[in-house]
Amino acid sequence: MIKTAEELSLFIDHTVRANETAQAKEFLARSASDRQALLLTSEYYTNLPEVSDEALLAIKPLRKRRGLGLFVLETASHHYLAISDSDEARILGEYQVEDLPAELLAHFGFKDNAAFKADCPEAATLSDLRAFTSRGHCPVCGVAEGEIHLLGCPVEICPWCDGQLTRCNCRFEQLGVEEIDEERLEMFEDLLEAKGRIPYSREQSPAYPGTSAGLDQG
Structure with missing residues (x-):
């Protein structure tokens, strides 16, 4: 469920390591007006990956088809693969490590997980969601x-x-x-x-x- 920026700020206070709290809130402030970013940020902070207390620093679109998108969520030392439509989001696991379920492979046009991973670029080469949308993309x-x-x-x-x-x-x-x-x-x-x-x-x-x-x- 999507959270407000105010609710997420409280999550950050209680879940993110102290030396990254300011970065987490800065990213939240930049992203609060973008519904897609807020959905993914809500998913990250309300369902933190196991043993993670890192700030979310970037959201990067990977692939979209028929209203469903794959995104890379970036922290200081990890990249997570997430899926989202206009109403909800879910973290799938580590980027370039986690396999996609068969139905998602079919949806995005991959014959198998080997083909999917071969098509995944390095996270550093992906554009940030804010830059992506500010260039006039849906x-x-x-x-x-x-x-x-x-x-x-x-x-x-x-x-x-x-x-x-x-x-x-x-x-x-x-x-x-x-x-x-x-x-x-x-x-x-x-x-x-x-x-x-x-x-x-x-x-x-x-x-x-x-x-x-x-x-x-x-």
Whole structure:
């Protein structure tokens, strides 16, 4: 569960070694306005890796697909692999050591863990999340400004109702169904392309989900 910056500051006071507390709070202050960073920071401090009392110093995006991202959490002496969507985050283990479960390998397009680890660059070469988003990338799916979101990104705006594409009812209405399987998802993607998907821009702030006739009115 995501914590507020104030709650995390208290966690830092009680869990981080004294000589790194200031660094931990400095990073928290820089990251507090970024929901993705706050989710990952919350996961780190509320579920600290075993025997760790180090400050979290950086969050680095590794790979994103369909609203799900892999991140590297950096401390003074460790790098942890974490996974997160727009609602929750989880630390998987040591970066370049921990194996991914089969379903995550499939999701991110790797045939096995050997292929995944071969594709993982040294943590020092990865960009910090703040630098990544400040260059005009979607904070969730990682596409650049002007590019189309990865399907499933919660930031993408619905071209029918101007609401949040992952939460509005338009996908069901356009397909005339109540549930969507993989085949229907591909059909919906075709409908999206035909309608005209809305590229990412830094000003995007999806409205409350509505219907394809327009946003629901109170």
